[in-house]
Amino acid sequence: MKLLKLLGALYSIIGITRSSSVGGDDDGEYEPRAPLGEKEFRQELQSGLHLVEFYSPHCPHCLEFAPTWHETWRKFRKEGERLNISFVQVNCIKDGDLCNEEGISMYPAIKLYGPQGFIKNYPSDYERTEEDLITFARQETLDSINMEMIDPDISSKFLDAHSFNELLAGRGKVPYFVSFWPSNDYEDPLAESKTYDFCPACQSFQKVWSQVTKRFLIHGVDTGHINCEALPDLCHEIGFDMLVNGAKKEGNYPRVALVLPGNGVNNLFIYENGFSSSVWPYEDFVARAISNSKAPEISMEQILELVRQDFQFPENMDHPIPSQALHVVLSYNPDNVVSEDFHVLEHLVNHLAKIPNAYLHRSKDDVSTAAKLSLDYMYEKINYNRSEPVKLPKTEYLELNLFPQSPTFYIFKEGDWVPHLYVGDSTTETRNVEALAKWFNESALPVISKVTSHNFDRLLNFQPSEYDAVVIQLVDLTDAGSIKTSNDQMKDFLTAAYDYEDVRMQNVVNVRAEKRVDKNTRVKALKAVKASSDKIGKVYHEEIKLEDKNKIVLGYVDISKGLHILEDLGFHKGRNDYKSGDVLVVDSRSSAFVEDDVFGNRLTTGSVYSLRETLVKLILPELSSFHENLKSHELSFNYSRGLDIFGPMRTHRVWRYFLVVGVLVLIIKTLSFYKSFKAKKNYNAKRNAIGILGQPSKRSKD
Structure with a gap:
């Protein structure tokens, strides 16, 4: 459905061009066909599709509409022949019986007919314009049922x-x-x-x-x-x-x-x-x-509508899962933008074509305000616990992430309450295609991914410097009732995830503040001992980068067809009675998983607070108020990356010991080399002395 809407929008981009190109320069020589009589009408309907206007020559609305109908017929005539759809008219004054049989009560009436008779009325939400009439005609020939009837003669x-x-x-x-x-x-x-x-x-x-x-x-x-x-x-x-x-x-x-x-x-x-x-x-x-090559404008209101499309499974199982599209937006100020700022867009289309459901836009609206309002929506959702202090957006985090110079790029994902900003040192970096493409790939994950044996490895290893865990909700999509239950659980699951995100944001700000304090302390210490200006300047100009890490990947597993899918994913050592609403948290750093919360109870979406605190305990333990360690199990997933001899070393931090041993060996070898060098130098010095076995020095030779 979403794709059809997008394609409908594309008609406005390329439709009229095509119609005019197909029509040719000689279309002015042709006049519209004379209105069909009853006999011609019945014969005409025996093949193809027909958009029929029933009109009265005395109707003011019909007279006003006549030039539009004529021009649409002229532009679309040749393309209509290829698609096997025509535009025809019936004069209801001349053929009143026919119009009465077809139930015409007002003029002009536009209806679609096929070999089996009446199909549908022209939609009321379509304008009676050339563009909408042509769009409607094309869409109807696109319909699989209509296509079977008309069998258009089309070839590559x-x-x-x-x-x-x-x-x-x-x-x-x-x-x-x-x-x-x-x-x-x-x-x-x-x-x-x-x-x-x-x-x-x-x-x-x-x-x-x-x-x-x-x-x-x-x-x-x-x-x-x-x-x-x-x-x-x-x-x-x-x-x-x-x-x-x-x-x-x-x-x-x-x-x-x-x-x-x-x-x-x-x-x-x-x-x-x-x-x-x-x-x-x-x-x-x-x-x-095609859409991205045009980079259409998007308004602040449209952006907010996208991010507020909370993820839900369709209760009609025949409908597709939400696409969770990714929207890249170039935010610019019309008063100071230059043409070079837009030239980069045409270079980005190919990169975005490789990312599923990725769309490119431009916006002259205040996108930073849209980003802030998106976060405000998040805080509306996570202030669920009245026993806790009211949670507010982290001002410093907003300043670091959401208020850049113009122009710059944002990424908004459907259903994602947290916007993403392309951070660069200058506005010229918005023209760095390779850097932007890298950023697109790093931001390509949807809000929540369906976890399968084919993508689990990728999710576990997604941006390991920034993401620490994969959090999985179990859902049951058997029927409408179980889907509704899973959707209710999904709301709580996402609320807990964004509640953790609030804790993570605050920690990012705190860590940066601590580094700033440490930097200032070191500068003061250097000044106190009257260090050189070079040393002081070096520390003073150290860049404190924003370490936006400790993030989580969200996923779901549908257990409606049995728990064997969890076994395929490596959850052999967990419980054997998993059900919808259960949550599994996999630590990407150690490949161990947790299925119980900080209270020792079953980890579920039933308690948003418990789920948030469990995530904090696992990923940011230094911030947790719970002292008991979480019980974890080893994940026995069969990784597709092949033999990894360094995996156990990373898991158990053995590399640290090897590093220490390596440094010690290097020091010992260096000392040994120095002693050997010193001994050899002394030996050569003795050989240069005058003696029975020695050689005369240069001075003696002289």
Whole structure:
């Protein structure tokens, strides 16, 4: 659903361009078709889709709407022929019986028809404009049920080197999605006679590409395909070496790339997420790349709406899990922004295309205020315990993180109450593409991840300098009732996580303040002993970096199909009666996990306070008021990274002992070397003396 909304928004970006380009310059020679009589109306409906306007020539609203209908028909006529949908009219004064049969009570009425008759009314939330009429027509041909009825004649274009290079030069009229194929000949890879005995994935992708072609044309995107055996130089240049002589390589599959029209710079985007037999990943990739290439404006209100979309499992099990999209926002001041500040955006599209659900925006609103209001929302949620002092945003943390110079980048995640700021020493660092791309990857985790045996290792090792634990809630998504219960538990789970985040923020501020005090103390001590200005200056100018660490990764495991999934994740030594609402905390530093709280009770979402205090005790024990150690169990997860001989050393801090031993050995070796050197020097000095066995010195020779 979210993707359809995004694609709908893209129509406004590329739709009118496509319509005008498809219509051609000769459309002015054509007049709209004459209104259909009853017999023509029935015949017309036997094939294709038809958007029908029922009107009266005496109706003022109809007369006012007539130029819009005419212009829409003119622009969309040729594209409509390809999509097998037409715009037609019925004069209800001339054919009143037909309009009466169709239930027309007011004019103008716009309805959609197909071979089986009436389908739906033109939506009331759509404007009667050229743009919305064309968008509605495209969306209806996109509908799988309608598509089965109309079977539009759409095909991918077999591209030669010249055609593709023209696209790369930015001379295309619309976005082009291109597939690149391995082959054992120079023929069209999609020819009906083409077989792929050497490439099973290619056989599967032939059907996928046919669906892609139909759906993408409706989105205003053309498709083409290239034979890499026939055009090896082109495929080498793009980086698809594996497709040249591809028939001789096992495990091969077609690659795809998107080419955008424009200035021919940074307009090629390669899909790098592997092979899929589903249309959706490619559709998402193209939709986001097109949207991100425009970096549309986003308002402060829209940002706040995003972050306040609290994560919830859909109670209808047929609906997808929330995407938890990541939104990168360039915040700028229109009064002092320069063109170079925007040039970086086109270089970021390719990096964001590799991150699922990542979107790029720009905003002239006060984004720092949106960030503060987002945190205010967090504090509304975590002030649940009236027996505790009221928790307030940490002013110094806000100043360090949320109030930069303009322009700069923020990241807001759907459902994440804590905003993320790109911290740089100067505004020019907002143009450092590689640094920004690194920051995107470091911030790529959603608020809460589904934990599986495929991603558990990555979650445990995610940014180890900043993240110390993976906190997992068990959920049961069997039916609507259990999903509702899991959602209620999820609210408490997230509240406890952000409650811990408040403690962590305060600790970050305190640690930095302690370092500042230590620095000032050392400066005073140096001044007291009248140290040189160089020594004092060196200490005085030491940078106290913000150590934003001790964070947690949040995840969930669905146990509706049994507890064996927990065994697959390595929780063999835990209890055998886990249930929805239980929480497991895995210490990423030691790979041990905790399943009981600081009171020795079962760790669950039932007590937000207990869960918060357990996290504090495990990750920031120096801040905990609980003295008893938490009982932990060894995690026996089969890590995918292979043999790690240094793992036990890191786990038990054995490396510290090796470091001490190494330093001692180095000192002993240095002393031994010095003694040997001294002895040798003395020996040589004796040999240089005059004697029976000695050699005459230079002085004696003289």
